[in-house]
Amino acid sequence: MPVNLSTPVAAQLLPVAGVSLGIAEAGIKRADRKDLLVIKLEEGATVAGVFTTNRFCAAPVTVAKEHLAANKGIRALVVNTGNANAGTGEQGMIAARTTCAELAKLLGYTPEQVLPYSTGVIMETLPVDKIVAGMPQAIANLKADNWFDAAHAIMTTDIVAKAVSRQVQIGGKTVTVTGMSKGSGMIHPNMATMLGYIATDAAIAQPLLQQMVSEAANRSFNCITVDGDTSTNDALMLIATGKSGVTIDAASRTAMQAVITEVATLLAQAIVRDGEGATKFITIKVEGGKDEAECKKIGYAIAHSPLVKTAFFASDPNLGRILAAIGYAGVGDLDVAKLKLYLDDVLVAEKGGRAASYQEEDGQRVMKQNDITIRVVLNRGAVNATLWTCDFSYDYVKINASYRS
């Protein structure tokens, strides 16, 4: 079950002026399931995004990048679950282009004004006909106050829908930011099998919007991992409609970036909290490193170790496994005698071994919690990094050994 994460309260998800969302049951993989989402933007909205670095990136990722680059003014996004349209070769490209063209036709736009997204099983043919057949139902459902249902429509193995809103005062006016995400397995930085959509009613020019989404991704979606697998389909999109009348400039950027990053971080953490089979939410802080790269190397070595993850599942303070992971992280000149390892506030290891003050029952107490922080203080520099992950349980295996069935 998700770790300290519950379904968002529909009334707390604030509409973003200029954005409407419509869902449909298109029967893409199964009947009676919300599996198609159309997001419609009013004219003048800017859109930016970051995408998976996987070389087998899915056809919709390639097409979305092309359409963003065409710079014709994005007017709609279309998201299907149940099929990733990845590893589908030339046929997959045709399917993604057809999806855009058909939605554009229905809405009166050009195909380049539509961005496509798919998530689900890899290497199966996208049933374009079902998607196209479902579009009228999604369009009929378009409304601004629809984030709650939309967050449900993009779920795959997610147990809980993920969405959050924040407001910020800028220049005496209220700016709204609402976002949603999906994902729970194949979660890794750069990026996770995740889709994230964040919209604001501020006006933000596209080049600045691109910087802001990249910065938000680096502090959020690129700091989480469930199982170390980088998906073929990931995308985080940031939409700015300008309908609030607030234009973001150099002076107001900091406040706006902070709220966008906060929303992105909550959405990213929600994915880990809903990680496949997760029973613990683990924050990994690596402090006092020479640079961010080595902090992240060590953090991910801990986060990816199946031995560490299963020990957390067992609530067993078998903390030597964390030391082993630090040791093989690939920081060649690391002096292990200098570092300190903490579990929440408990000093576990220093001087290359168990801390003299460490008591097994203190470790045990922390391990029994649902939210745990591992802190590694390297004492070799001034840079810190924070990552989030979850444990590794029977249910992870169960879910992934039966995903297609």
Add this chain to the structure above:
Amino acid sequence: MPVNLSTPVAAQLLPVAGVSLGIAEAGIKRADRKDLLVIKLEEGATVAGVFTTNRFCAAPVTVAKEHLAANKGIRALVVNTGNANAGTGEQGMIAARTTCAELAKLLGYTPEQVLPYSTGVIMETLPVDKIVAGMPQAIANLKADNWFDAAHAIMTTDIVAKAVSRQVQIGGKTVTVTGMSKGSGMIHPNMATMLGYIATDAAIAQPLLQQMVSEAANRSFNCITVDGDTSTNDALMLIATGKSGVTIDAASRTAMQAVITEVATLLAQAIVRDGEGATKFITIKVEGGKDEAECKKIGYAIAHSPLVKTAFFASDPNLGRILAAIGYAGVGDLDVAKLKLYLDDVLVAEKGGRAASYQEEDGQRVMKQNDITIRVVLNRGAVNATLWTCDFSYDYVKINASYRS
């Protein structure tokens, strides 16, 4: 249960003249368990080894390297299970040195002539007193024909003991090579949580012996992975007693290297076949790469993917997960449209997607086997690499969520 691997037949494990082995129940972690092994070498034997690259390398690894470098002629090796003496700081170093000194005293050697090895739980104090108390029992048990019991004495979470012998004719004389290994979790290249000991009665000068053990390790123990964790304690040792009267030189090296590498490969594969919770043995061949590094990167990305491993556990030909792993392996200029993916003899994917000839039932047939080969043909160079791994099951989680209890 181990995949196509059974307990070695005691009578097929050939003694190596100049090597005797003695075991004891020292009660290191539990009573009534063979947990201490002494290997005694006659004067004149040469010894070489390769060790873990983990920065948190265990105290015995540090001491073994020092003693090898001292070059006083190694006369004994001592191995305990139940405690890794890793992450134990200065106290751990004292414990490893004491172990060597006490065994040296009993056998009439100097401490530098003894090499120590430990395997088991990390970050707990090594019970040196129990080890020392068990030494007389192990010494009393010393005999040449004792590889079968010795292979059992070094087991931790292993289900099956791992040992093998081969003979080769060199210059009209018979040379014997016998080896044993342990390990089943925390298995990764460079190195696994494994200990390996291979002895031959050929005479091999130390510098050549070091080259030969490194080459054997690179083709065997450095090509396996169970869970991607590199242990703090790994070691592969090669012992040459010279008692056969055959001296290995440039002319005879090739034949000798081949048999040593064969023994090392069988021992390494046995570790994967006995991988924690393993139900499938998977050979990953990456062919047609530009260099070995990129072939291994792709191979390990596949081998480490929990999604791939759980799909194999389920015998589910969800082969898109393999494509995804190839895509995120980190080969930046990989053209996925050029590669081909085979499952045994079945062509699964080409031209960036599912092969036109691929039938789900063909994939299903191969996935149901216990021994499966994944072959990725990159078509961008002439270099190949082969790795071995296993699947990821409920039992992996079960074993590792309860290892200490």
